[in-house]
Amino acid sequence: MDAIRIDNLTKYYGTARKGIRGIEQVSLTVAQGEFCGFIGPNGAGKSTTIRTLLGLIRPTEGSAQVLGLDIGKDREEILARTGYLPSEAMFYPGMRVRDVLKLSADLRKKDCRREAATLCERLQLDVSRKVEELSFGNRKKAAIICALQHEPELLILDEPTSGLDPLMQRAFFEILRERNKAGVTIFLSSHVLSEVQRNCTRAAVIREGRIVACDSVEALSRTSAKRVVIHGRVDLGLLSGVRDLEETQESCSFLYSGGMKELLAVLAEGEVHDLSVSEPDLEEIFLHFYSRKQ
Amino acid sequence: MTLIKHELRQGRISLVVWTGAIAVLLVICLLVFPEMKGEMKAISHLFGAMGSFAAAFGMDRLNFGTLTGFYAIECGNVIGLGGAFFASLIGISALAKEERDGTAEFLLTHPVSRAHVVTEKLAAVMLQVIVMNLIVLVVSLLSICAIGETVPWKELLLMHSACFLLQIELAAVCFGMSAFLRRGGFGIALGLTTVLYFLNLIANMSEKVKFFKYITPFGYCEGVDVIMNGGLDIRSIATGMLFAVLGIVAAYKMYCGKDIR
Structure with a gap:
């Protein structure tokens, strides 16, 4: 029951x-x-x-x-x-x-x-x-x-x-x-x-x-969205599935729910010094669900 | 019983203040009666010549110089109007105050049915009306004895019974309204009571609008009529009690299906 x-x-x-x-x-x-x-x-x-x-x-x-x-x-x-x-x-x-x-x-x-x-x-x-x-x-x-x-x-x-x-x-x-x-x-x-x-x-x-x-x-x-942190310079303009983007001169961090192939293609075009792709915490999951329709 | 006790505890200050105020005014009225008694015999004729104004309060039909006449006009107004305000105010706030004060969520998330809440709150309202009336009656009897007058038992009990029934009717009608309100309804209660009181005064002044007496409970509570007829107007009281029953039924019907916000 x-x-x-x-x-x-x-x-x-x-x-x-x-x-x-x-x-x-x-x-x-x-x-x-x-x-x-x-x-x-x-x-x-x-x-x-x-x-x-x-x-x-x-x-x-x-x-x-x-x-x-x-x-x-x-x-x-x-x-x-x-x-x-x-x-x-x-x-x-x-x-x-x-x-x-x-x-x-x-x-x-x-x-x-x-x-x-x-x-x-x-x-x-x-x-x-x-x-x-x-x-x-x-x-x-x-x-x-x-x-x-x-x-x-x-x-x-x-x-x-x-x-x-x-x-x-x-x-x-x-x-x-x-x-x-x-x-x-x-x-x-x-x-x-x-x-x-x-x-x-x-x-x-x-x-x-x-x-x-x-x-x-x-x-x-473990939702499909990942937290991606890039140190370096990449152009995310054409990449879909990017949310919660925070950019500085040297790095950018975003929640990504698009395809890995597309992400890798964008990264290959850019100048990447360091990269981390991690499971988001619940706070980020929450944002993921809340920005889905936006 | 838990809710009745709780309601009585919550309403004790209001009960004490209203009962005290009515009792004190009653005592003052009765204490000045012996002094005014002699003068009143002469003034009564004056009242008789005052036309509509005297008629509004029934002063043209009763001798102001007798205890029953004085009591019906002076004390009747104090008990009638004071008691009516008290009854309508406690009736209108009984259910609405829970949502107004945000306590409905506390109360209604306990294993108590809505119907049970309505029953116990209604019982508490009626108990307060009964307690107030008993105290006022006792104070009145003691005051009459204190000024050395003979207690006109029949007239006194009839007038007090009529006032009690008026309060029951107003309390029940306002209790019914209370189930529909989410905020306090003190203004509604005071306004309704005042309008009903003035309707009776107007009915006393003109034959054309005599039918107002059957609308307002102050009609059957009119001390002059009670004394002159030697009894209560059963038909008006029955109509009044029907309104009271309708108020109570509306309270159950509305509150049991109401969304609490």
């Missing part, structure tokens, strides 16, 4: 087909126990996909199952077994952190005090503080604890590290890796590619509401 299975999910805001497109024909599966990344810049459709899975918005078309349950019919059971971290956590004014954590646990009809205390200690969160006094980072920590304290089977995290300092990010990912080892499925949306590359085993790339790639992080990194 897949932890998340999305089939042709489409969401238009406003009237169907005439409204603003949120996502279109999104299909995606996340296996149980997987640590899956969901990459895309702001406005690409990451949050729309996640919010549809959680029943906050209704799909215009398509279907999805979370933990084998239908997102339309079994919303409450899905939410009982899922932990969700929103990109921007907001809490009720006047409440203290401990009240927020208790309210979250009460809404789940669970006693989460022990787990909450452990998480607060690890993330160094003072539960006696009022939520309106919290910094963005501390509000994020409170939201993380709300998402984790009931020990869910699936974690859906929307831009989880924004606002967290590097030390806290490390502590947070340590907790996630522990949970993942214990069998928890993690679906992490982010535009910070390095954190997806470091932590996820698989990733999906979303662009303008459509999934443009979905594979293991390793396989995505």
Whole structure:
């Protein structure tokens, strides 16, 4: 059974087909126990996909199952077994952190005090503080604890590290890796590619509401595009498949997705002192997918 | 119950402030009554000659010098208008505040059905209206005893019941509107309540627009009518309660299928 299975999910805001497109024909599966990344810049459709899975918005078309349950019919059971971290956590004014954590646990009809205390200690969160006094980072920590304290089977995290300092990010990912080892499925949306590359085993790339790639992080990194760095002088003018070009007097670097024969021909014509052709990192893959249509 | 308790905790300051304000005004009105009582007997004739203005507040039909007359006109307006503002404001913000304050995402990603959220929020609104009315009634009874007057039980309970029903209707209608809103609707609630209040005043002044009384809940809440008829206008109340039910049904229908942004 897949932890998340999305089939042709489409969401238009406003009237169907005439409204603003949120996502279109999104299909995606996340296996149980997987640590899956969901990459895309702001406005690409990451949050729309996640919010549809959680029943906050209704799909215009398509279907999805979370933990084998239908997102339309079994919303409450899905939410009982899922932990969700929103990109921007907001809490009720006047409440203290401990009240927020208790309210979250009460809404789940669970006693989460022990787990909450452990998480607060690890993330160094003072539960006696009022939520309106919290910094963005501390509000994020409170939201993380709300998402984790009931020990869910699936974690859906929307831009989880924004606002967290590097030390806290490390502590947070340590907790996630522990949970993942214990069998928890993690679906992490982010535009910070390095954190997806470091932590996820698989990733999906979303662009303008459509999934443009979905594979293991390793396989995505082995995409046909290569990072080419040339020291010397070459004329790239006629070469197609060149993107992300950075040129100096002495060298040039670019992402290349054209044929090797053509590249070699151009190099042979030029004056090359040194050359390196390497696998791009995820950041470059991301640019590769995002510049495909340009 | 978790949400009811949470809502009551969140709304406690507003409940205390509104209840306190209405109760204090009521006490002030009742405390000055003995002093004004003697003068009122003479002034009542004056009110009778003031035409439309006096008619708008029902002062041409009741003796301002009696406790029931004074209570129906002075205190009735304080409880009626104050209570109506409170009820409409808590009704209009009940559901809309979650999206306005960005807390809807927190609340609705917990395993609680939308219908359950609507039910508990509605219960919390109604509980606040009930608590406010009970406190105001007790304060009113104590104040009447304090000024040495006999409690006109029947008239008093009828007037308070009418005000309570008015608040229930407004709270339910505004609660229904709340499900459609994404931002706060305080302006809508205040505007609606004010318009309905003035519709009743206009209906009191002219026979031609008497039918306004059947549109506005302030019509069946009119203390003068309640006392003079010795009972509540069941037909108007039934119409009002129908609006309340429609408001509640709209809230369930809308909120259960709404996209939360």
